[in-house]
Amino acid sequence: MRRTNQPAPQSLTAFLPGEDPAGHQVDRGVGRSATGGPHVLQPIGRVESPLVDRDLAPKQGDEGSPYAWLIFEPAVREGLRDLEIGSDAIVLTWLDRARRDVLVVHPRGDPARRQEGVFSTRSPDRPNPIGLHRVEIVSIDGVRIRVRNLEALDGTPILDVKPVLHQGDER
């Protein structure tokens, strides 16, 4: 097995999903795999941004987004250690003000455009409202990372950060 098998730091173990707020066991499972449901997301941080109103926010990150901060949980600090200032990264968020019961939308919220299936659009409204953002890392201060080109609203939960594999490639 080509895996990293070092034990998780205690703080991370405590941080990972094991109980929901009502005390029910969720998604920890045997061997700490993610197998089995329900699949419960555990935010690793939050967006701190001047953007607070969905209807005023830019539709895409390079359409007038202000600088924003990614504020990570201290428990995931080790995972951040190789991020570099000046590089681009992909940030996945949970668009917590989206609707999950919508399957067709007017692209870019423009009623003049014909409705399209949500899976052909970047609408935040979709069954699993996961935001996909390509940002540039501007500065790093411990678990606080400042970025450009993030259109997510203030308070949006952060789910993951991934590297851009090849400049201009979307894998």
Added chain:
Amino acid sequence: MRRTNQPAPQSLTAFLPGEDPAGHQVDRGVGRSATGGPHVLQPIGRVESPLVDRDLAPKQGDEGSPYAWLIFEPAVREGLRDLEIGSDAIVLTWLDRARRDVLVVHPRGDPARRQEGVFSTRSPDRPNPIGLHRVEIVSIDGVRIRVRNLEALDGTPILDVKPVLHQGDER
């Protein structure tokens, strides 16, 4: 509000998260927003692929991935209606055989490479194991969509499909 406000079809409403298997109310919330926790994913389909062994699967989609099928839930059919054969799409999956308690890994599972923070790698092992795949749509048969360049394992839950905004751009 620039939103699509048409009522959800009954089948989608029934499909969306409302109760976990134990009968607890989860994540439906007032107004059907995704606000509040826990944030529970509702797979919209599954991958059907000859890839069954994580250790033999290619690390990235264009490194020898076979053709695969995306098998969607009938309830989300309307959302798929504008996907086009020959186009590229971004598929998000839940990497259900990953570990969630890992923060540093050897890149590409190679013990000869120094460990890196997971958020600088595409390791499936990470706190929220969401897979990000750029695929090419080869054919469409109702809710079955055949794709190239998908390295996800057979049975992997599908979370979302998004368009590539600009060829070679990763937003």
